[in-house]
Amino acid sequence: MQQDVYDTPVPPPAPVQPIPYSHKTHLALGLQCEGCHTNPDPGVLMTYPATSTCMKCHANIAKDKPSIQELAGYNESTTPVPWVRVYTALPGTGYSHQKHLDAGMTCEMCHGQVAQMDAM
Secondary structure (H helix, E strand, O other): OOOOOOOOOOOOOOOOOOOOOOHHHHHHOOOOHHHHOOOOOOOOOOOOOOHHHHHHHHOOOOOOOHHHHHHHHHHHHOOOOOOOOOOOOOOOOOOOHHHHHHOOOOHHHHHOOHHHOOOO
């Protein structure tokens, strides 16, 4: 079937990440976006969590899983996990998460129902 030019495009598949991660699982535990993704000045990019943040729980939780052992290896070597960025702004586009957060926007307004996603 030919796609009409006015049809909503189908989102691309989630990129393969170096370690499997489910936002759905973690948010169901009551974690909040800003607890892991900080927004340092000037507020342009939200950061990926440091492995030490993950290891606060995973030193004891699911520590025998191969993916958590891999995470622990990154943490021990102080090497950041080479996460694949999911969202990028178009070249020449000025964007600030901070301005949007200050305006009362929530993460879900742009990123969708992350709490229901196993993969972004």
